[in-house]
Structures are given as C-alpha cells and as structure tokens.
Amino acid sequence: MAQNHAQSAGAQNGSNGNSEKRPPGRPRSEESRQSILRSTLKLLKQGGGFPELSIEAIAADANVGKTTVYRWWPTKAALVADAFFASAEEELQFPNTGSFQKDMSLQMRRVIRIFRSERGKVVAALLAGGQSDSELLEAFRERFLWPKRRQAYQTLHRGIDRGELPADSDLDLILDSLYGPIYMRFLIRHDKLDESFADEICGLVLQGLKRREQR
Amino acid sequence: MAQNHAQSAGAQNGSNGNSEKRPPGRPRSEESRQSILRSTLKLLKQGGGFPELSIEAIAADANVGKTTVYRWWPTKAALVADAFFASAEEELQFPNTGSFQKDMSLQMRRVIRIFRSERGKVVAALLAGGQSDSELLEAFRERFLWPKRRQAYQTLHRGIDRGELPADSDLDLILDSLYGPIYMRFLIRHDKLDESFADEICGLVLQGLKRREQR
Amino acid sequence: MAQNHAQSAGAQNGSNGNSEKRPPGRPRSEESRQSILRSTLKLLKQGGGFPELSIEAIAADANVGKTTVYRWWPTKAALVADAFFASAEEELQFPNTGSFQKDMSLQMRRVIRIFRSERGKVVAALLAGGQSDSELLEAFRERFLWPKRRQAYQTLHRGIDRGELPADSDLDLILDSLYGPIYMRFLIRHDKLDESFADEICGLVLQGLKRREQR
Amino acid sequence: MAQNHAQSAGAQNGSNGNSEKRPPGRPRSEESRQSILRSTLKLLKQGGGFPELSIEAIAADANVGKTTVYRWWPTKAALVADAFFASAEEELQFPNTGSFQKDMSLQMRRVIRIFRSERGKVVAALLAGGQSDSELLEAFRERFLWPKRRQAYQTLHRGIDRGELPADSDLDLILDSLYGPIYMRFLIRHDKLDESFADEICGLVLQGLKRREQR
DNA sequence: CAATAATCGAGACGGTACGTCACGTCTTCTT
DNA sequence: AAGAAGACGTGACGTACCGTCTCGATTATTG
Numbered sequence A, B, C, D: 001m002a003q004n005h006a007q008s009a010g011a012q013n014g015s016n017g018n019s020e021k022r023p024p025g026r027p028r029s030e031e032s033r034q035s036i037l038r039s040t041l042k043l044l045k046q047g048g049g050f051p052e053l054s055i056e057a058i059a060a061d062a063n064v065g066k067t068t069v070y071r072w073w074p075t076k077a078a079l080v081a082d083a084f085f086a087s088a089e090e091e092l093q094f095p096n097t098g099s100f101q102k103d104m105s106l107q108m109r110r111v112i113r114i115f116r117s118e119r120g121k122v123v124a125a126l127l128a129g130g131q132s133d134s135e136l137l138e139a140f141r142e143r144f145l146w147p148k149r150r151q152a153y154q155t156l157h158r159g160i161d162r163g164e165l166p167a168d169s170d171l172d173l174i175l176d177s178l179y180g181p182i183y184m185r186f187l188i189r190h191d192k193l194d195e196s197f198a199d200e201i202c203g204l205v206l207q208g209l210k211r212r213e214q215r
Numbered sequence E: 001c002a003a004t005a006a007t008c009g010a011g012a013c014g015g016t017a018c019g020t021c022a023c024g025t026c027t028t029c030t031t
Numbered sequence F: 001a002a003g004a005a006g007a008c009g010t011g012a013c014g015t016a017c018c019g020t021c022t023c024g025a026t027t028a029t030t031g
Helices: A029-045 A055-061 A065-074 A076-089 A102-118 A119-130 A134-161 A171-188 A196-215 B031-047 B057-059 B068-073 B076-087 B100-116 B118-130 B134-162 B171-188 B196-214 C030-046 C056-061 C067-070 C076-085 C100-118 C121-130 C134-161 C171-188 C194-214 D005-012 D030-047 D055-061 D064-073 D076-087 D100-116 D117-132 D134-161 D169-190 D196-214
Strands: none
Touching: A029 A065, A029 A076, A029 A119, A055 A065, A065 D117, A076 A119, A076 A134, A076 C134, A076 D030, A102 A119, A102 A134, A102 A196, A119 A171, A119 B118, A134 A171, A134 B031, A134 B171, A171 A196, A171 B118, A171 B134, A171 B171, A171 B196, A171 C030, A171 C076, A196 B171, A196 B196, B031 B076, B031 C056, B031 C134, B031 D117, B031 D196, B057 B068, B057 B100, B100 B118, B100 B134, B100 B171, B100 B196, B118 B171, B118 D196, B134 B171, B171 B196, B171 C056, B171 D005, B171 D117, B196 C056, B196 C100, C030 C056, C030 C067, C030 C076, C030 C121, C056 C067, C056 C076, C100 C121, C100 C134, C100 C171, C100 C194, C121 C134, C121 C171, C121 C194, C121 D117, C121 D169, C134 C171, C134 D005, C134 D169, C171 C194, C171 D117, C194 D030, C194 D169, C194 D196, D030 D055, D030 D064, D030 D076, D030 D117, D055 D076, D076 D117, D100 D117, D100 D134, D100 D169, D117 D134, D117 D169, D134 D169, D169 D196
C-alpha cells in the first residue's frame, strides 16, 4: 500500500531511543526523499494533471536517479499520495465552538479553501488517478478521508450530547450530505465553489435535522 | 469542442432529399464511426480507466486505421465523450408521479443504477479524465449534467407549484445536496452506494425543506 | 538471421517492372535505413568497440527514432553486420595472374590492408561480438567468409589445373593455414601485421606444397 | 595492469616469515578473493560471454559485496584475466620427444583440447573483450601467449640443433602459421576443430620446411 | 586492553542505456 | 476524399548494471 513506503522513514526510530537495530547497508537518503516529494508537488501544481506528470520529470527536477524513485514508490500514484499527505497531515483540524453546526461549517470552509488553492489540483489528481487505481483511492480514504471523518464523528457526537441532533442520526449519511455537494462542485465545476457554500449546505441539511429534533 | 465532431455524420442527409450539397470524394464511413465508438466503450468497460485507454487499441479493436480516429476526433477525451453520450442520450428521463420527492428519488435511483453498472466505469473515466482536460469536463456538463438538470428544474418547479417547496428555494443548492452525496460515494467509494441511498438522502434533505415549509 | 533484414529493401522490386504488389502502408524509409547504417559505421570507427556502441547513440546520430532501429534490426549485432557488409560487399575480388601463389598473395595483401584500415575495427567488433552471439558469427561467415572462400577455391583449382598444386590438396586446410596467421595477428596483436606478411606466409606454406609436387 | 592486482595477495607472506611488515587493519580475505575468481569462471562458462558477464552477478554469486570486487580489480577485464590465468598457469607444458614436429603437434593438440573444453569459452571471452580493451589483450599476451611461446622457441631451437629446421628460420612466422589456423577455426567456427587438425597443420607447414632442408 | 585502521557484507545513491509502448503525423495504395 | 495499413520521430516507461558512497560489524596491529 501507498502509505507504507515513505512516511516511515523519518519516524522509524521514534519508539525508543538508541537500541534500535538499523538494517545493514547505506541508509536511505532523507534528503532525496524530501526532494522527490517536493518536486512531485511542484510539478503537479505547475503542469496539467496526474497523467501529464512523469516520473522522469520528477527525478530530473529533484536531482535524483529514476531508480531512487522506483525503489521507494511502486507507482506514480503512491508517490503523489505520499507527496500530498506529507504536506497536509495535520491541517484540517475540527474546531470546537460549542455549536456542532458552527464546527462543521468552519471545517467545511477550510476544506473548500484547500480545494480552491493550488493544493486542490493535487486532490483532483489523486481522485482522478484513483478512478483507475484502487490503491490510490484507498490511500486517499485511509490517510485523508477517514482521519478527518473520525474527528467529524466526535463533533457530531458532541451535537448529540448537547441535544442538537437526534441520537439515532445516521452520521455517515449526514457527513456525505454535507461534503458530497462540495466534492461534486469541486470535481464537476458546474457551479461556483466558495466558502459561503459551506454555510448554505449546513443551512439546508442541518437546519432540517435540528427542526426535527425541536419538535 | 468534443460534441461537434461525430454526431452530425449520421444525420447530415436527413433533413431534405436533394438540395444538400455533398462534398466530392468518398463519404465518411458510418460503419467505421460506430465501430470506433463501440470499441471505445468496450475497452473502457474492460480495461483500467481513461489513461489506460489507448487510441492505438481502439483502432485495432475496431479494425480501423488510426488516421480515421484522428480525422474525426481531436483528442481521446472527445472520443470517449462521444462514445458515452451516444449510448446514453435518452435515458434518465424524470418521472412525474405527483410528488416531487418521489420523482427525485426515482430518478436518483436510476442514476445510482447506472453508476453501479458497467457504464459507471465510463462515467468515472470521464470525470477522471476531465480533471486534467477541461474540454472533457465541459462536455460532461453540457451533454449530460445540464440536460438532466433542466429536467430537474421542472420537477422542482412542479413541487413549488404544488406547495411542496418554498418558492424562494435555491434549486442548484438543493440539487447539489441531493446528487453530491451520490457522486461522492461513487467516486471515493468509502461507503456502499445502493439505490436505497437515494431515499435516505431525500429523506434527510427534502424532509427538512418540507418541514420548514409546513411551519 | 541478420542479413534478412535490411538488405532486401533496395532490391525488392527488382524482379519485374511494375506489376509488383507493394504491401499496404507507408513504405520503409530508404533514407533512414542508410542514415542508420552510416552512423553505425561512423560510431564504430570512432568509439571503443562493439560493447561501447549504443543503439541510443546510433539513433541520435542518424536523426532517427530508436524504434526505427529496433523495427528493422533485432539486435545491435545484426545492425553492425549489415552496416559492415553493406559497405564491403564487392571488394576483395581475387585476381587472376596466371600464378595461384601470386593470386593468393595479392588477395591476402588486400585483406591485411582492410584489417589495418578503419574498417578493421568493424571486423574486430564483429568477431568479438560473435563470440557471445552465434547469429552474428554466422552472418560473418555467410556474408563475408564463404563468398570470399568460394572465390579462393576457384583460384586454387586453377593452380591444380596448371599443375602448381597436388590434385588431392585439402583446400580448407590450405586456406586456413594462409589466413589463420593473418587473423591471429589481427586479433591478438602480438606481432606486426603488414602486407609483406602475406608473402611470408605464402612462402612458407605454399612453397612446401610446390616442392612436394615437383619431386 | 591487470595482473598486478590479485596474484600478490596469496603470496605476500610466503617469501619469508617475519621480517615482512604487515600493514595494520583487517587483512584481505583470501576466501573472498578465491570465491570471486571461482564465480567469475563459473558465470563465464555458463552465460553468454564477456559483455553479458556483470560484476553485480559475480558479487552476488560469490556472496561478496560489490565493493570488495572493485577494491581489488579495476575493471571487469582485469578480473576475468586473473580468473582465467589463475586457473591455467601451469598447464600446457611442451613435451620433449626428440622430434620437434612431434613436440609441436602434441602441444597444439593440448591447446585444441583446451579450446574445445569449457575453458575455451573463457579464452573466447578474453579475446573478444580484448578487442575493445587493450589492457585485457595485453594481459592475454603477457600471461598466456608469451610464456608458451618462449617454450615453443626452445622446442624449435632443439629442432634447429638437431638439423630438423634451417638455422635461419623465422620462428614467429612458423609459430603463427602453426597456431593461426587453430585460433581462426576457434574464433570463426567455420570448420571443425578437433585434435587431428594439429597433425594436418604440422604436416602442411613443417613438412615443407623439412623438405627445403633436405635438399 | 583500548585505540586505530583497513576490510568485510550490505545496499542506497546518481547515472546511462536498455527494449517497449503509445503518441500524433506521414505516406502509400485502394475504394 | 476517405479508408486501412503501417512506418516515422518523439518521449516516457520500468529495469538492469554501472561505479561510488555510506553504514555497522569484523579483524588485525599498535600504543
């Protein structure tokens, strides 16, 4: 799988201090690894899209042998995934304002902001590539979607605890109804996608829920 | 643009009998055209996705010279678009049951049915390819999304006329909230996408609207 | 086999004038073919030897796609063989002076002259490459050695007819004894190889034969 | 030069016991050295030829780091030369039967026997590689050809002393005339090379010389 | 007995060339 | 004029070795 490749390099000695057994042979060059990831993002943001991105170009831009790329990433897809996730690991935290609707809306605004930025091209490339590469799509889910969604569950549970939501709500249905429209406009581009769209969706989807509850 | 290419061929002599000026030389082979479109769909359904589909393979499978493909379609994207739309032009009509929610739900079920079928692969390829080819995405919108959406507007207007919906509803917001979750599950595949999902979305999104109205 | 590849291109319509059925498709580019052969010889004469010669470099020097080289020659060896033989097809004719010893000596001098020239490098490359490529060695025999040797047989037969040689002479033994020393000095380079060496060998090997006869 | 490298290792402490100054540090592993030479010969006999032999494969087969190979042999050629000569140093002694022709013939038979054996592949690889690596060819001459030839000179001188040969004979010409045909058939493979060929050559080349003398 | 020094294995590194594939263009004869 | 056939130059693919480099481990001599 994609995420098994590059991310571990920096953290592999993290568990305990110095008694770790290093494998024999010249250790992997952290410098090359980062240079490759950096060049991947750079070229993706510049150039056309996922299919236009060539490993040849990445290696050249990173001043690295093609072999070094292939040694660590089995496919272009895995590389792009790592490059993206390495650069976006800790953003997109959920706020905690006391109102679950406000929390969701704020986080959805951040997603939209990213989708509209240059990094949006990388997400689009990832999802596009994922349509013909199930591992790539799985990497997107495992390393991007699920981590965020787990935080979203907590936010929604807070809403339930506060009585803002029915206890028997289908959380996945709610979340897909909130984010689905964003992904749709992001990928199909049939209508404008600005941050206020987050509020509109929340207004439509969550208002109804709250009303239902208040009766 | 993509759709300007192939569709006129079959109909060019249809309007009136003899005043049409036919250009000299051998006329275009309708047989080749259809064979190419057929092979395109076939290979898309078989093989990986948009990037894996090669014009070389299409021409070989269709028993056609590569030149013939390139003569009539400027890009692979245009060809795939034509191939898909030629095969799906008249399906996905909206029903008219008297309840706009039932109408929407029924049509959403049909969309899901298509997405789950082999033709779903073609849609996915189209949207994936569209991420790095704006003309392909535009073709998808112009020839698939907008025609359906125009029908959806009518359905929603019927709902407004019947008082099922507020008159000032943001129709695009509603439609994206209904279809967005479907596209999201279709493209990201993080959760199951079966036809009952249509009902669930309608339940969540439209119930709220109706409640809001009923107050 | 090597010689089945490129040589036929120029002569394929030679049998009859115009009723020849040409195969469909774009015909092979005679210009490219010759450019490739020319560059092959050029680089072989310049550079190190057979292993140092790269098809990449040949294609670049000939302003030709690598594919074009691979389309027509299965291996580098076959290409080098064609390049050499195309350039040396009709030289090395045997003279007819009335004395078979003088005929042999003159022709051996020509062989030495070629071995000492730049073309010698190509022969060396051919024989070196042939040690790990039996087809290359076979090409050398079929297209270089045997044609010359057939002429040599005639020369020796003339000597027999004139009574200069015993009628029961082992012609192959004689010829290997005459040319073997030349090849040995050419390939091992342990002693000087100039044209007078031809006379010395003839003096040693053929003198004895003639003496034997005269008794 | 090639032969300056590995041969000294085994013998460096052999001359005298303790006055040798051994440098500090871990001494060279004799085991590795022999394992490398053994694997080199093994792969040469198995595989294609000199160009197909890779140092990578040798190191792997010998269970040795690539560095160890490169530390002791500057080029693949030097390694192959050492491997061959280490295995053939003391064979091919000339006999002394009382007849120089019989002596030559017997020794030539031994050469042919070696050329026909598996070790012949190594000789062929050596001479092939030598065509584009003058040091390799020089190693062959210095460590194989000249040592044998010095013995051959003695054999021929015995023949002169016994009156079997003219005193003014060109020994190099004679030896090239005797061995040239063998090398030629060995390298070009246009005719069969069995041990009786040695007698035939001697019969042709030396008979003439003896006749000339007897007059 | 520690310090120093050279070798060992392993294997990653930046490269070069490999032989293949598809690209989009072209050139030919046939329909 | 359009068709099929297929060769053309181009460029990226993923692989194999090249010769160099950095590691920890090993094995000797020297202080």
